[in-house]
Amino acid sequence: MASNSAGSRGKTSSHGSAGSRGSKTPPGSAGKKIGDGPAAAKPKAAKPSDRLNPKTVDHFSTASKSQTAFASLYTNGGVPCRLVHGSVKHKLAWDTPPENLPFDPVLVTLAEGLRETVHPYTLVSQMGFKEMMESENAGDKAAPLLHKIVPPLRAALCHANNEVFERGLSGLMVLSDAVGPALNPHLKNLLMALSKRMMDKKYRDRVTDALQHLEQNGGKEVLPVIKGKVPTYSSIFG
Secondary structure, eight states: HHHHHHHHHHHHHHHHHHHHHTTTSOOOOOTTTTTTTTTOOOOOOOOOGGOGGGGGGOOSSGGGOOOSSSHHHHHTTSSSSEEEEESSOOOOOEEGGGGGGGHHHHHHHHHHTTTSSSHHHHHHHHHHHHHHHTTTTTTHHHHHGGHHHHHHHHHHHOOOHHHHHEEEEEEHHHHHHHGGGGGGGGGGHHHHHHHHHHHHHHTTHHHHHHHHHHHHHEEEEEHHHHHOOOTTTOOOOO
């Protein structure tokens, strides 16, 4: 009888202890982690336009490391324009009209920015360079600065990133249109990059178009220079 009583007390004690421990955990809560509840903070969803806003670019992330000083200058207001986001197209809003800006350092800074690979710097540098080169008397203002503009332009043309090369090519064409023969002494520094891309079927037509721009704007004296670097080029003058 004593043995049965002890066993009974042992079972009761064991069951009571298990029940006591189990009562501290609400039903259905097993396996849940902290933060699974409705009150848990959810990360703020990024807007599609955030990547075009310099204030939302994380300058400390690996992906957004800039290629030049252009990014910090633009973010800190050193470039007198800002990108205006449109539903279809984006445009630049200038604090001062491009024709009234000092081409040194603004145009030189934009030329350096052509090597950027992070938005919005890619758009701002390309659009800004083009709009300044198309402003009134741009050729007269840019010609004395070619020794500063050509090196970053050449760096963009030599860049392995296709989009950077394309921006460099567009920049070269608008520069040639503006300064004309003044660019001739600098062509040897630019044509090597074009000759390499000429072998790429994807860019053959675009490079040919750029070479034709250089020849047309630079005159017949440019042809021997082009042929020296790109032997397959055919003159537009026949």
